[in-house]
Amino acid sequence: MAGKNVAIAGGGFFGLYLAEQLALKGCKVKVYEKSSELMSRASYVNQARVHNGYHYPRSILTALRSRLSFPRFVNEFRDCIDDDFDKYYLVAGSLSKVTGEQFRRFCQRIGAECEEAPSSVKRLVNPALIDSVFTTREYAFDSHKLRDVMLQRLSAANVTIVTDAVVEIVRTSGDGLELVTTISGQSETSYADHLFNCTYSRINYLLNRSELELIPLRHEMTEMCLVEVPDEFKRMGLTLMCGPFFSVMPFPSAQLHSFSHVRYTPHYEWSDSAKKPYEDAHIKFEQNTHQSAWGYMLRDAQRYIPGLSECQYQRSIWEVKTILPRSDSDDSRPILFRANHGLKGLHCVMGGKIDNIYDALHEIERVIELS
Template structure:
């Protein structure tokens, strides 16, 4: 890898929301000039940053992880202020507590919301009528929003363009090495045929499901990861549900949310959305695994189960399903928390791996970058 052709001040591997946001932060806040984003797909943000439930979390989802709930409460107002053009607030959001098999009762949920300072209000009789009272203990009106993933992608493309950040599409990073020149070398395969090597002093590995899939001097992360192949159904809701988002807590239940970029709803179900899961392992490429997976939909089972709680959903029409890999830290399997992962690679000085558990965690990453990363370039005061 000695004959590297190009030099960059920073290279970001992965053009999802995290990779793009870090690239824009480096350019606009830290004044870094020569930045490159490498993306294996033909466009930015077509993977987890598009194929998700588009929920801007406000804490409600995490009664078993106070830290995640609290950080969501802190991050949501900033996210709404920084990306106003992608936020959808014009729908009614309900959290309902199941009578049986729930890990929290309605009383505990109310107490938890008050502890994190999140508003819960009683729902009116017409909304109450949507739920089967034998199965739902209580339902609350809450403040939770959705985001438009297509608009987020449009923002990413225009922002990188505006900041003159170079992007290599259809290019996969396969190897990271220490070079004699105290630089790092990244081996790339472009358009799946052409091999080349680039040099840099700083690498941000923002590859979500691909975080550990590098050869060379790269050593696996010390935090353990788990991958799931997930299915989220895109459905056309009947009129009585079309202006609503509903999440039933806290156990083997479901969530339906507006999906603004398609003018449809996503429907996810704790029992049916995860199709397959495995522990992360170098050499088992999650993207390839999904490509080879037989995507047979479980939407009919989701709708049948949800209709026991909300009978009118039986009239929903399945349009298609979004299949994606969800990557989480194994340490959060029991509490469902979604903290960030930020690891420095001792074996590759200047290389950092980052996993954002959810979109609004980006501010937790910016804080890490502010305090922990020194790059040889002036910090521009904003």
């Protein structure tokens, strides 16, 4: 690919990371981002968890991949990582899909640190509802710092970035691709040898406009609450799993904690499918009522950890979360990579978690000749 013109639709973490890697291989790379800011969508609105496998007792493959990506991501983005808190995983006595013993054995199997939590922590939970509390090792990332690091790296790699720029349509032109874009409201046409579609919840927008086959994807309208936690929880992350439970994690870029709940974070869902008219995820997002479920989240969580009742709600951040249909049954987070999807040179890339970028890159390098 050296010397090739590469366009990237989407200036989230996936688009930016890929842009740098391709530029370092000698490509001339241009990123088009719909918003006026980079990494302002799912790459900002997420739980900021650098996964270390614990979250996936029902998908050993995702757990093991996370164990490999964790040290790599933490080392590569050291200055963007918050590791200055204690991370506890809790297992509920009922409704849980795993028992405490199963969780402990699962951690052993994937080689992830997991010890019984000290009594000072166990006394914070309601023993009638919580079966076990484990001390684990998991970190959070600061999305704003990550964006700033990526911007510096892209500048050093001579990547061109265009914001307020929507890639609308792609079609074949000679040996390459013709792109129709809207840049600050003006329609423009440009050419590229390859286009990487890294638009996450909107991957099918571009495919639909280009009259190409849609990729089956499921979307959830999600709400994450940002809260001020009581002092005793300030340097703590708590995840009650595996079932209809919740998570309270440091959210470094806002210096607050994120509060999410498996039952109440997703407000509603829909799917992209060839069988019905396409619905634009960003339009659905704009039309969403954004009516908070904070009260429900807190009422449920404080039954398990009474001290959380003192959390001070600050605000909610919302985003469309996009999931591959096959993640439904086992909660796995595989990557999506479709090379030459409908057109030679058009490649669709999506990851279910931020550190999936390494798996995505691995697949891209395996399938497409990059150097």
